[in-house]
Amino acid sequence: MIQFTLKCDSDHRFDSWFQSSAAYDKLATAGMVSCSVCGSSKVSKALMAPRVNTAQPPETPAKPTRPLSEPASDAERAMAELRRKVEANATYVGGNFASEARAIHDGSSPDRPIYGEAKPEEARALIEEGVPVMPxxxxxxRKTN
Structure with a gap:
């Protein structure tokens, strides 16, 4: 496992773990690495210093200060809580988000909270049509790092 400091095109910086450097390259090329702050998939490696742990012998693995599954900051905790609320109270419609949002807006599909994925041009078209959506x-x- 390797930890990289990453940054998105909005200059948000965050850390993420990968199986290897090649695994990061493959995932990034496929657009599967996204910013933990804004969700942008335009992510690159940021300048980072190597970590060298000299306090323990090589045969003893270093213990992390906190489990990777725990948020590290108030912002990460708020993001995790928002995600839990969305996933608990909305239906995931995947790549059908734009068509399903239109159907709900025009009344041909039952009114309910949904979330999913849309290309930037699809999201722009929904906003121009007056469909209430937000990123x-x-x-x-399935797309998280």
């Missing part, structure tokens, strides 16, 4: 600051679970 979420996270990617669906």
């Amino acid at each position: 979420l600051p996270f990617a669906p679970g």
Whole structure:
């Protein structure tokens, strides 16, 4: 496992773990690495210093200060809580988000909260048509780092 400091095109910086450097390259090329702050998939490696742990012998693995599954900051905790609320109270419609949002807006589909994925041009078209949508600051679970 390797930890990289990453940054998105909006200059948000965050850390993420990958199986290897090649695994990061493959995921990033496929658009599967996204910013943990804004969700952008335009992510690159940021300048980072190597970590060298000299306090323990090589045969003893270093213990992390906190489990990776725990948020590290108030912002990460708020993001995790928002994600839990969205996933608990809305239906995931995947790539059908734009068509389903239109159907709900025009009354041909039952009114309910949904979330999913839309291309930027699809989202722009929904906004121009007056369909009430907003971007979420996270990617669906299957696309997280």
